[in-house]
Amino acid sequence: MKFGSIERGPGRMLLLGTLANSFGNGVFLTVSVLYFTRIAGFSPTQLGLGLSIAGIAGLFAGVPFGHLADRKGARGTTVVLLMLAGLATTAYLATDSFPLFVVIATFYATFDRGAHAARQALIPAVLSGEKLVLVRARIRVFTNLGISAGAGLGGLALLWDTRASYLLMFAINALSFVVCGLLFLRLPAAPVAADRAPGEPRLAVLRDRPYALLALINMVMLLYIPILGVIMPLWISLHTDAPRSLTAVLLLLNTLSVVALQVRVTKKIDSLEPAIRSFRTAGLVLLASCLAFALSADRGGVAATAALVVAAALHVYGEMVQSAGSWVIGYELAPADKQGQYQGLFNTGIAAVQMFGPVSLTLLLVDWGTPGWLVLGGVFLAGGLLMAPAVRWAQGRRATAGETDPAPLAV
Template sequence: MSGRIIPPSGPPRVLALAQLANAFGDGAYYVCSALYFTRVVGLSPTQVGFGLTLGWALGSVAGVPLGHLADRRGARGTAALLAVATGAAVGSFLSVRSFAVFVLAACLYTCCQCGLGAARQALLAGLVDRTERTRIRAHLQATVNAGLAVGAALGGLALYFDTRQAYLAVLAMDALSFLASALVLLRLPAVPPSPPAPAGQPVLAVLRDRPYALVSLLNMIMLLYMPLLSLAIPLWIVERTRAPGWTVSALLVLNTLSVVFFQVRVARRVTDLGTASRSVRRAGLVMLASCAVFALSAAGSSPWAAAAVLLVAACLQVLGEMMLASGAWEIGFDLAPPDRQGQYQGFFGAGTAVARMLGPLLLTTLIVTWGPPGWFLLGALFVLAGSAMGPAVRWAERSRAASADALQPVSSS
């Protein structure tokens, strides 16, 4: 069982330990942050939503230059520095007393988080053989989900006590967890920095890489599943179905444990760009099936029947999620130049920030307001994006092959 979660010894296991260290704190933070900002700080839900939306918008932009910094200055040191900065940003939430200060702290937090994600991916790319990256990334994801689950349980204790001191303790724990992660990252071997871009070539080459931009856009569309479990599905269950309230928690537990125990197994099927593209295409089809079953959950009159339908839909959703993740990791790594992994991973990872920024409004409109037709429209969007990934990847491969041929010296006869 542990072989499905714990990565091999050496740098992969240290990377997992670093991410596990702050996953505990993040899990508790995700559970408690909204109530802390509204009940303790005194912000309105609209103010919290605006601050986080603006923050993730800036974070999606900041990931590329911070990833480039990891390329040029070394991924290990940059990742450790950004982990410390993220911890400081979380710590600043402890002293927030006004909306303006909250917005500044939220922007600092999201920018550091996006940069840290890019630096960690660059570190993984520099320390792990190309053929093993997707498998190791799956191990890391399983480890992180396990840590988030434990952290969420700790956050649940703070919700139970529902006091200012309990919420402050959660934020302090999250800040310290990032500092612990930074210390663990420093135990890794150093990754040599990349040389500067040759004269005449752009520093941030990813911004001119149209095939990679298309691949990243398609991945961003697929990532709209992310706000489903945290926002859209709970609202759907409460407002559109007769399922009991505990179904929301059951679906979250099912999703978390499925990733912990099965993500590595699903990722084994992805070995190259061809299998990665097929995995993403199939993920779109599975997500369509999931959306269709979620739509059917509103038709039942029995609470238990509705809960059973929702559990089936959630099983399909998490399967599609794991298939998408496995394919996307391979594509994001393999299409990035070896010496520019940081900036490319920052660009590819911006899809997560954009999904967090746009997803809540889009999904609540599609699903809660429109009902079953919105579910089918969302499923169709997943199918279209998943089906387009294969042609987009082949375009990127042809573009790279053409660039490589152009750099070959011309032989004189």
């Protein structure tokens, strides 16, 4: 993908930093499980327990670190947290006991999620007057590209299957945080929030019930995340006659679709009204995707494959329109001087779904089967329809508080 005029200046630095960091993450995700079980010697139970403890810590990191970004500056906070996450990755190289692993994993998850929250405050701060939503779309594209390329390199380490190859991959991931941080240092300094008014709570977002509802609905819609990577392989092997290799093909379809179409899909979702419509569309499309997944059960190989291809295509379209709508809603309904803590809460849904989604959806879909798909489809439809009244409530709350609506985001 070539850099167009929109990526010049802050946009370009954001994209390059994202590409570097997501490449390292792709490497890490590919090799980490086998390293910790085969090389470090932890049992699968120990690994799962340690990552769960770390995940809980990361789950609660977004709001306080986002608040820190508001108060101390989003650029500096993001860079420091990226460097600390890289340092934590380096510490994995010295992991020789389970308690030490839990400590390091907890620091890593905390700094990584904190950096993500601070970065969400940094993006609108440095893209003032630029095409914010379109840059967010391209950030998502570059994230997919980086993770895919990193996974390819990580795959080579799995083929070599030596301690040295695994440690090299960990070092590459650590370096990716450093490179991302250095690139972000070239961004303009973000403004710092003014001192709190007398009586104003330190973490105002925790008392903003309308915005919390927006974050909750967005989290519900994000239940699509574990479907392709976790549920689909199990569904194909246990409930259909489709070839198991179809999983890899559909995952590739998802990645290529996002790379090719995310920016195009995003262009018309530039303000709250289109964003609300995008959630309704996502609810309907994800419902249709669930129905197609359900129809693939107990079919012949050809029929099951056709149903799964349709399900995956609907899934990725629903994913793209939901993502674009969530960027607009999450930013426009947050106070300009509190973007860090508000984005920290809004994006906590990603960490929550990644942590609890695989287990809950396995029970719902893989164990229960077709009825589970119907329930999940109804959940998606309800979430898509409920976003409109939730946005109206949040707008009313802002009007009562005397806040002015921001100008529509240009794309």
